[in-house]
Amino acid sequence: MAKQLTLIRGLPGSGKSTLAKTLDGVHLEADQYFVNEQGNYHFQPQLLPDAHQWCLAQTREYLLAGQSVVVSNTFIEHWxxxxxxxxxNTLNIPLTIKVCHGKYKNIHGVPAETIKKMRQKWQD
Structure with missing residues (x-):
């Protein structure tokens, strides 16, 4: 199978990570930046821009190494x-965008008020 990039978008608890694990390719998400060596997740909002830069850099690295990549982030707005x-486009790699609308427990403990604000900003 030729390498490709798949983006999975959706609100917290919509099934992004679950779907990503069923697809071929290296699974990346910005939340992985907040997991320490012991496997504990500790979100630090001030580091979110760094987490997204890390995720993009890792995506580039794996694609350049010839691997398919699946990125699951909220991607609330198109930008x-x-x-x-x-x-x-630069690497001439096929891109697929999938949207999750499931209603699962969000594993990162995102407050309901935050999810509500994200829902209001959502761009189809």
């Missing part, structure tokens, strides 16, 4: 995907 779209 949040643009760097990945540009990367796929």
């Amino acid at each position: 949040e995907m643009q760097a990945y779209v540009d990367l796929a």
Whole structure:
């Protein structure tokens, strides 16, 4: 199978990570930046821009190494995907965008009020 980039978008608890694990390719998400060597997740909002830069850099690295990549992030607004779209275009790699609408327990403990605000900003 030729390498490709798949973006999975959706609100917290929509099934992004679950779907990503069923697809071929290296699974990346910005939340992985907040997991320490012991496997504990500790979100630090002030580091979110760094986490997204890390995720994009890892995506580039794996694609350049010839591997398919699946990125599952919220991607609430279209501009949040643009760097990945540009990367796929630059590397001439097929891009697929999938949207999750499931209603599962969000594993990162995102407050309901935050999810409500994200829902209001959501761009189809």
